Each structure stands twice: as C-alpha cells, then as structure tokens.
Amino acid sequence: MSEFKRQKLRSPAENRALVEASLRSRYRRERRFQGYGMASVLASVAFVLFFFVTIVSQGHSAFFQTYVKLDIAFDPAIIDPDGGRDPEALSSANYKKLVKQSLQNLFPDVSGRKETRVLTGMVSSGAVYTLREMVMDDPAIVGSTQAIWFPADDEVDMFFKGRMDVTGPEKKRRFKDDQIGFADALQAQGRIETRFNKIFFTAGDSRDPEMAGIRAAATGSIFMLLVTVLIAFPLGVAAAIYLEEFAPKNRWVDIIEVNINNLAAVPSIIYGLLGLAVFINFFGLPRSASFVGGLVLALMTMPTVIIASRSAIMAVPPSIREAALGLGASRVQTVTDHVLPLALPGMLTGAILGLARALGETAPLLMIGMVAFIVDVPQTPMDPSSALPVQIYLWADSPERAFVERTSAAIMVLLAFLLVMNAVAVWLRSRFERRW
Amino acid sequence: MRLSTILLIYAAILIAGYMVGRRKAATIGFAPGARTMHSLPAYHGYNVMLWGAIPALVALIAYFAFGDAFIISTVVNSLPEAVRSLPESQLHLIVNDIRNVAAGNAMGGQPDEIISAAADQLNSLRNQLSIGLGVAVLALAAVGCGVGFVRVGADARARNQVESIVVFCLLLAASIAVLTTIGILFSVLFEAIRFFQKVPLTEFLFGLNWSPQTAIREDQVGSSGSFGAVPLFTGTLMITGIAMLVAVPVGLMVAIYMAEYVSPRVRAFIKPLLELLAGIPTVVYGFFAALTVAPLLRNFGIDVGLEISSESALGAGLVMGIMILPFISSISDDVINAVPQGLRDGSYGLGATKSETIKRVILPAALPGIVGGILLAVSRAIGETMIVVMAAGLAANLTANPFEAVTTVTVQIVTLLVGDQEFDSPKTMAAFGLGLTLFIVTLMLNMVALQVVRRFREEYD
Numbered sequence: 087m088s089e090f091k092r093q094k095l096r097s098p099a100e101n102r103a104l105v106e107a108s109l110r111s112r113y114r115r116e117r118r119f120q121g122y123g124m125a126s127v128l129a130s131v132a133f134v135l136f137f138f139v140t141i142v143s144q145g146h147s148a149f150f151q152t153y154v155k156l157d158i159a160f161d162p163a164i165i166d167p168d169g170g171r172d173p174e175a176l177s178s179a180n181y182k183k184l185v186k187q188s189l190q191n192l193f194p195d196v197s198g199r200k201e202t203r204v205l206t207g208m209v210s211s212g213a214v215y216t217l218r219e220m221v222m223d224d225p226a227i228v229g230s231t232q233a234i235w236f237p238a239d240d241e242v243d244m245f246f247k248g249r250m251d252v253t254g255p256e257k258k259r260r261f262k263d264d265q266i267g268f269a270d271a272l273q274a275q276g277r278i279e280t281r282f283n284k285i286f287f288t289a290g291d292s293r294d295p296e297m298a299g300i301r302a303a304a305t306g307s308i309f310m311l312l313v314t315v316l317i318a319f320p321l322g323v324a325a326a327i328y329l330e331e332f333a334p335k336n337r338w339v340d341i342i343e344v345n346i347n348n349l350a351a352v353p354s355i356i357y358g359l360l361g362l363a364v365f366i367n368f369f370g371l372p373r374s375a376s377f378v379g380g381l382v383l384a385l386m387t388m389p390t391v392i393i394a395s396r397s398a399i400m401a402v403p404p405s406i407r408e409a410a411l412g413l414g415a416s417r418v419q420t421v422t423d424h425v426l427p428l429a430l431p432g433m434l435t436g437a438i439l440g441l442a443r444a445l446g447e448t449a450p451l452l453m454i455g456m457v458a459f460i461v462d463v464p465q466t467p468m469d470p471s472s473a474l475p476v477q478i479y480l481w482a483d484s485p486e487r488a489f490v491e492r493t494s495a496a497i498m499v500l501l502a503f504l505l506v507m508n509a510v511a512v513w514l515r516s517r518f519e520r521r522w
Numbered sequence: 523m524r525l526s527t528i529l530l531i532y533a534a535i536l537i538a539g540y541m542v543g544r545r546k547a548a549t550i551g552f553a554p555g556a557r558t559m560h561s562l563p564a565y566h567g568y569n570v571m572l573w574g575a576i577p578a579l580v581a582l583i584a585y586f587a588f589g590d591a592f593i594i595s596t597v598v599n600s601l602p603e604a605v606r607s608l609p610e611s612q613l614h615l616i617v618n619d620i621r622n623v624a625a626g627n628a629m630g631g632q633p634d635e636i637i638s639a640a641a642d643q644l645n646s647l648r649n650q651l652s653i654g655l656g657v658a659v660l661a662l663a664a665v666g667c668g669v670g671f672v673r674v675g676a677d678a679r680a681r682n683q684v685e686s687i688v689v690f691c692l693l694l695a696a697s698i699a700v701l702t703t704i705g706i707l708f709s710v711l712f713e714a715i716r717f718f719q720k721v722p723l724t725e726f727l728f729g730l731n732w733s734p735q736t737a738i739r740e741d742q743v744g745s746s747g748s749f750g751a752v753p754l755f756t757g758t759l760m761i762t763g764i765a766m767l768v769a770v771p772v773g774l775m776v777a778i779y780m781a782e783y784v785s786p787r788v789r790a791f792i793k794p795l796l797e798l799l800a801g802i803p804t805v806v807y808g809f810f811a812a813l814t815v816a817p818l819l820r821n822f823g824i825d826v827g828l829e830i831s832s833e834s835a836l837g838a839g840l841v842m843g844i845m846i847l848p849f850i851s852s853i854s855d856d857v858i859n860a861v862p863q864g865l866r867d868g869s870y871g872l873g874a875t876k877s878e879t880i881k882r883v884i885l886p887a888a889l890p891g892i893v894g895g896i897l898l899a900v901s902r903a904i905g906e907t908m909i910v911v912m913a914a915g916l917a918a919n920l921t922a923n924p925f926e927a928v929t930t931v932t933v934q935i936v937t938l939l940v941g942d943q944e945f946d947s948p949k950t951m952a953a954f955g956l957g958l959t960l961f962i963v964t965l966m967l968n969m970v971a972l973q974v975v976r977r978f979r980e981e982y983d
Binding site for chain 2: 113115123124125126137325327328333338342347354355359360362388416446449500
C-alpha cells in the first residue's frame with residue numbers, strides 16, 4: 087500500500103492525457119501480437135498444404151505403371167525340349183530366354199553380353215513369372231506366338247514418368263544412353279503404354295519396385311485391427327462401465343484410475359518391449375504374426391477406449407438412471423438396457439479414433455519382428471505378416487528411386503484409410519449425438 | 523481329444539443349460555396359482571449356464587497355465603540320469619529337440635534313441651492329458667449345469683447371482699490396466715536388472731561412450747562394447763529441445779489466436795485442418811523428415827556455407843516439433859477456454875486491450891494447465907520413435923551442434939532389437955535398460971503433468 091500513498095493523485099484530465107499518449111504504442115503492440123498469432127496459424131496451415139502437396143506429387147504416379155509389349159514366341163525347343171508337356175519341366179523351364187529372344191528380335195543389332203543384359207533389363211524380372219503362369223495355366227499355348235504386355239523395369243518406368251534425371255554426363259547417371267535408346271525405340275514402335283498399376287494393390291513386397299505391392303501389408307494391418315478391436319473394445323467398454331457405474335471409492339479403484347491415465351501416455355515403443363518380452367519370449371507366440379501385433383496394439387489402444395467410453399457414459403444424464411431404478415430395474419439392468427445403448431455411439435466414436443491411431447502405429451511392431459520381408463499375402467492372423475506403416479518404413483529405406491514414389495503412394499493409401507475412419511467417427515458423432 | 527471339439531461340446535452344454543434352466547423357471551413361474559418368481563426366467567437360464575461355465579473354465583485355464591510345464595517336467599524326470607545331470611542350458615536344448623521331434627519336424631536326419639523315446643512319451647502324455655482335459659471340462663460343465671438346474675425355484679435369487687458375476691467380470695476388465703502396467707514393468711525390469719548386473723548402473727548413467735557392439739570371439743579387437751548412455755540422453759534432449767522450440771511458441775500462439783481472435787466460421791475451417799496434422803502417423807512424418815526436410819536443410823546449408831548433416835538433429839527436431847504442435851495447441855485451447863469469462867470481462871472493463879488481457883490475465887491464469895500440457899508434450903517427444911529412427915543418426919555423438927547427427931534412446935532400442943538377436947547378449951539387454959530409463963522418465967513426467975492439469979481444472983470447475 088505504501089507505493090500508492092507515495093503517488094500523487096492525478097486529475098482526470100491528466101489521466102486521460104497519460105492514457106492517450108500510451109494508446110498508440112499499446113495498439114501497435116496489440117496489432118503485433120495479433121500478427122504473431124496469424125503468422126502461426128498461417129505457418130501451420132501452410133505446412134499442412136506443403137505436406138500434402140509433397141506426398142501427392144511424389145506418390146500419384148505410382149498408381150500408374152509403364153508396360154512394354156513384347157511378341158513372345160513360346161518356342162517348344164526352349165520351354166519343353168522333351169515334348170512331354172510335363173508340368174514339372176514346364177515350371178522350371180528357361181522363360182528368361184523367351185523374353186531375351188523376343189527383345190533380340192526387336193533389336194537385331196544388339197550383341198555382346200553386356201549390352202544384351204541391358205536390353206533384357208528393360209523388362210521387369212517379373213515377366214518370367216507371368217510367362218510361367220500362362221504356360222502352366224494353358225500348356226496348349228506352347229508353340230504359338232503372342233503379344234503380351236509386361237511391366238517395364240523400374241528405371242524404365244521412372245524414365246517414362248520423367249522422374250529419371252537424363253541430363254548431364256552419362257557416367258554420372260543411373261540411366262545410360264543405350265537404355266534411353268532402347269526406351270525411345272520401343273516407344274516409337276508403339277510398344278510402351280502407361281496403365282493403371284494393378285500390381286501395387288495385388289502383390290506383396292518385392293525387391294523389384296515394379297513388382298512390389300501393398301496387398302500383404304494391408305492384409306496384415308486389417309488382421310491386426312480386427313484382433314485389436316475384438317479385444318480392446320469389449321474390455322475397454324467393460325472397464326469404463328465398471329469405473330463409471332459400479333466402482334466403489336476405494337484404493338484399488340484409485341490405482342486403476344491412475345494407471346489408465348498413465349498408460350495413455352506411455353510411449354508406444356514400450357508396448358513393443360512388453361510384447362517382445364511377454365507375448366513372444368514368455369508365451370512363445372510366433373514372431374511377426376499379426377495376431378501378436380493386434381494384442382500389443384489392443385493393450386495400447388485400451389486406455390483411449392476406456393477414456394472415451396467413460397466420457398460417453400458420463401454424458402448420459404442421471405435422470406435416465408434414476409427413472410430406470412425407480413421403475414424397479416436393478417443397477418445392471420439399468421446399465422445394459424438404458425445407459426449402454428445411449429452411450430454406445432460415443433463409445434464407438436472413441437474406439438474408431440483409437441483404432442485409427444493404432445493403424446498408423448509402427449514402433450511397437452518393429453519390436454515384435456513385423457519388419458520381415460513378406461512376399462506372400464498372409465492367410466491367417468498367425469502367419470508372418472507386415473503392416474502398412476511398417477511397409478512404408480521399409481520402402482523408405484530402399485535406395486531405388488522408384489520406391490520413393492511407391493512409399494508416397496502407400497502413405498496416400500494409409501492416409502485414405504485414416505481419413506475414412508475419422509470421417510466415420512465424425513459422422514457417428516453428429517448422427518447420434520444427443521443434447522440433453 | 524482336439525481342443526476345438528472340447529470347446530464346441532462345452533458351448534453346446536452351456537446353451538442347453540440356459541434353455542432348460544429358463545424353461546424350468548418358466549414352467550414354475552407361469553403355472554396356474556404359482557407364487558411370484560424372484561427372478562425372470564432368463565436369469566435362471568443364465569444362472570444355470572454360469573454354474574456350468576465357471577468350474578470348467580477354471581479347469582481350462584489351469585490346463586493352459588500348467589499343462590505344458592507338467593508334461594515337460596514328467597518327461598525330463600524320466601530321462602536317463604546322465605542326461606538329467608547336464609547343465610541347465612544343455613538340458614534346455616535337449617528339451618527343445620524333444621519338442622521338435624514330437625512335433626514331427628526332426629532336423630538333420632535320425633534323432634537319437636533317447637530323444638525319440640522321450641518324444642514318444644511326450645506325445646502320449648499330451649494325448650492322455652488332452653483326453654483328461656476333455657473329460658474333466660465336459661463333466662464339470664454337465665455337473666455344474668445339473669446343480670444349477672436343481673436350484674431353479676421360486677425363491678432362488680438368480681438375478682442377484684448373475685449380476686454379481688457380471689460386475690465381477692467388469693472389475694476384471696478394469697483391472698487389466700493395472701495388469702498391463704505390471705506387465706510393462708516386469709518385462710522391462712527383468713532384463714534391465716540382468717543388464718545392470720553386467721554393466722554397472724553408474725557407467726550406464728554417466729559413461730560418455732556408447733558402442734554396444736560386443737565381441738563375437740573373445741580375442742576380437744575393438745569390440746569391448748561400452749554402454750555409457752550420456753550421448754543418447756543428450757541427443758534425445760537436443761532433439762526434444764528443438765521440437766519444443768518449434769512447437770511451444772507456435773502451438774501456443776495458434777491456440778490463443780484460435781480461441782480469442784478468429785471468427786467461428788474461420789475457426790470451423792482451420793481447426794479440422796490442424797487436426798489433420800494430429801492424425802498423421804509418425805512413420806509418415808519420419809518419411810517426410812528423411813526425404814524432404816533433410817535434403818532441403820542440407821541444400822540450404824550448402825547455400826549459406828554451413829555443413830548440415832543429412833541426419834541432423836535439426837531436421838528430426840523440426841519435424842517432431844510439427845508433430846507435437848497440434849497436441850500443444852489443442853491442450854492450450856482447452857485450458858484457455860476453461861479460464862472463466864469473468865476474468866476477461868473484468869480486464870476489458872478496466873480498459874485493457876485484447877493482447878494485454880491475454881498476456882496479463884488469461885495466460886497467468888492458464889499457466890499451470892499449459893505447463894502441464896507442455897510436460898505431456900515433452901514426454902511424447904522423448905518417447906517418439908519413428909521420426910528419429912528414420913531421420914536421426916545411428917552413431918552416438920556427444921555434441922551440442924544441432925547440425926550434426928545425434929542418436930536417441932528410442933533409436934538405439936530399435937537398432938538393438940530389430941533383426942536377428944540372441945536374447946542373452948548384453949546388446950539386447952541394453953535395449954531393455956534403455957527402455958526402463960525411458961519408461962521411468964516418461965512416467966514421472968506424466969504423473970507430474972497430470973497432477974498439475976488436474977489441480978488447474980479443480981481450481982476453475
């Protein structure tokens with residue numbers, strides 16, 4: 087108070103003058119502060135746009151693939167020298183030679199081992215499997231000549247998509263002059279076409295970018311989400327019901343509450359360590375199985391489900407419960423017949439958001455060995471499998487230029503999944519939300 | 523007996539129990555001149571079912587928990603004395619051989635006689651035990667249902683019994699949270715303790731040199747393996763610090779601007795955009811950091827004459843900051859909105875401008891909540907894995923230069939545990955040591971943060 091006493095009392099006019107003198111700088115500060123705020127918001131929005139533009143511009147081309155048309159002569163002398171059409175002989179025949187011959191027919195002047203190898207390298211090494219499959223399906227085509235479209239090699243594909251740097255001295259380039267020559271010649275003959283990249287959605291992982299797809303990873307992710315939702319949703323809802331409706335005020339319940347809040351903030355990699363130590367080393371469950379991944383993600387998602395379900399239950403007004411109890415329903419009946427149906431949309435919304443987080447989770451899956459190179463699409467949750475985010479991680483590490491494009495495309499697929507899940511959650515909330 | 527058959531018959535018995543129990547209750551209850559039943563018929567049905575279900579379930583659980591161990595110990599006990607006296611680890615290998623042979627995938631030719639005999643014994647024991655299990659489960663289920671059925675009557679308090687079991691099951695579900703924490707603690711602690719037996723705790727916490735390669739042969743050069751984790755801690759702190767430098771000011775300003783300045787229409791447009799950031803998986807941020815931000819930074823460094831590593835702490839930190847940003851802004855938004863309107867009105871009434879009100883009234887009032895949110899964000903940044911795995915380095919550098927590559931605790935956990943590993947080497951155990959450190963640090967941060975936030979909420983509720 088002493089400070090106030092020492093000050094002289096000012097007249098209103100003096101006060102007014104003082105305030106007005108300071109107003110300009112105060113308003114300037116106000117505008118500056120507002121500018122900082124707007125700059126922050128704009129920077130965030132700009133980042134969002136930059137991010138999506140980068141991903142889409144890198145990834146959109148992966149949905150298309152360059153194909154090369156070759157006239158393959160199914161020469162019986164190469165495929166089936168014995169003439170017995172024995173399936174075993176057919177399956178182990180030298181199909182590579184067919185591709186090579188067909189390309190050599192197109193470019194008769196090419197000779198020498200090195201150049202021939204470059205020439206055959208124009209077509210994906212997966213062409214061999216296509217040919218074998220065709221012959222195994224219908225041995226009658228042996229002896230005929232057919233025009234077949236093969237996926238081009240990833241470098242050729244990149245070249246036609248304009249993603250291969252062809253300026254500068256040849257020595258420094260990955261894509262050499264003779265490759266450019268072959269590619270241009272093939273295109274001049276109308277043997278190059280860009281088509282929708284079906285392989286990307288139907289194949290498993292591969293060392294060759296043009297043969298690599300997300301099917302195996304996506305299947306693994308779906309299995310994992312199924313396991314997660316089957317475990318985390320019922321248990322989470324049950325836990326939430328107990329804590330909101332039945333829990334007495336005692337120590338054990340306090341401990342449970344503190345635990346749930348802490349678990350929600352434990353780093354996901356710690357859950358991976360738990361999965362490794364408990365599920366794999368202690369219970370002996372198989373490594374890399376999507377079932378184990380689902381278990382780990384379920385434990386990780388459960389706190390989220392519990393917290394969301396609790397707020398959904400809390401939003402049901404007490405009058406509903408009192409009315410049910412007043413009509414003679416027991417507490418369990420009140421919950422199952424009245425509270426639960428009213429809270430269910432909110433619970434589902436929370437669960438879907440939790441699942442969306444689980445779908446994008448990678449770190450715990452690395453711990454339980456889901457980083458394997460998976461070619462075959464898993465058939466059951468116990469098969470070794472990968473997951474979409476893990477596939478992204480693996481491809482992001484690959485040196486081939488074409489994998490950058492495919493990684494971005496896989497990211498787009500993953501983001502599309504997440505967007506759909508979030509949209510469903512938002513729709514559920516707006517459709518069923520009640521204001522009491 | 524196959525397990526699936528047992529489970530199928532078990533389920534059939536339970537359903538039958540429900541039906542007959544319910545029918546009996548209905549016949550008693552709806553008989554002319556009958557007394558009022560205490561419980562509805564369906565509850566009697568459920569009660570009969572539970573009478574049959576629970577004892578059999580206990581038997582099933584006991585089988586899964588102890589059956590295999592029992593069989594193995596019986597088989598080991600009947601092995602010849604010479605084999606049994608082998609040291610633990612060799613015995614373990616033999617048991618594994620026996621299991622493999624019993625499962626029919628003998629590796630490398632003809633197994634020797636003792637093992638194949640033991641495998642036969644194992645298989646026959648398994649057979650016997652599964653038959654025993656089947657008989658026990660089905661008998662328990664049938665007898666239990668029978669007992670329940672006999673107890674159906676007008677006075678039986680079936681509903682109360684069923685409901686108390688339901689509530690007990692709900693309690694069990696809630697207790698899983700505690701179980702998970704215990705599971706985490708033990709799985710990490712167990713290996714970590716073994717690690718600290720080999721590497722003293724003081725070396726781990728204060729050692730300046732981290733190179734976890736251990737010798738494959740005794741006489742190998744330069745592979746002593748040193749486990750001083752200080753470079754990892756400083757690396758983690760540096761990246762976290764950079765992330766916070768980005769996320770806290772920007773996130774806070776975004777929250778303030780959105781809460782105090784922006785019109786509802788603009789808000790409805792921008793908010794979902796920012797929430798989009800929160801929904802992006804961290805592996806995507808990692809990809810972005812490694813393939814877009816890092817080259818940008820390096821080229822920028824070349825332009826201005828700085829040497830910026832392509833795995834610099836700066837790149838990882840920047841992207842992590844963007845990842846954390848929506849988290850900070852959404853928590854701050856909540857907290858700022860929780861400040862009572864009266865405080866704002868009072869400040870405006872005294873002639874303060876908007877920014878003065880925010881700086882001198884709202885922020886001080888919201889400070890505890892914001893600090894709590896920042897602590898939570900720090901714990902997130904410390905535990906964040908994918909961004910740093912993809913964008914930060916592997917080599918443990920003790921440096922304060924953000925343009926150099928540093929490594930973090932989580933990166934090391936991943937590199938130590940991914941790929942082929944032997945479970946007993948100090949290398950893998952070191953990962954659990956790091957995991958324990960990470961768990962303790964984040965747990966403490968969370969506890970403090972939650973406490974602070976709760977205190978704040980109570981103040982204004």
